[in-house]
Amino acid sequence: MGITDWFIVTSGTNPRQVRAIVENIEGELTDQLGIKPLRIEGLDSLAWVLMDFGGFVVHVFHHESREYYNLERLWSDVPRFERQSA
Secondary structure, eight states, rough: SSOOOOEEEEEEEEHHHHHHHHHHHHHHHHIOOOOSSSSEEHHHHHHHSEEESSEHHHHHHHHHHHHOOOHHHHHHTTTOOOOOOO
């Protein structure tokens, strides 16, 4: 796909948690790697926040929105990397 190299999909259980996830991702990438998002959309509703970093895009969903849109189904034919528990 020509839009980006990677999609990262995650979710929170409530709007406050979605905002906290978005702020943490932005803060850590900026502080640790000097990477800032090109654009962030969806902060007004916090149902689906899209963070565009150019080479990768982060989708932070409210849990119910993630189930509804089911992006994993749309991209089921590409390799997936699941988070490993420590």
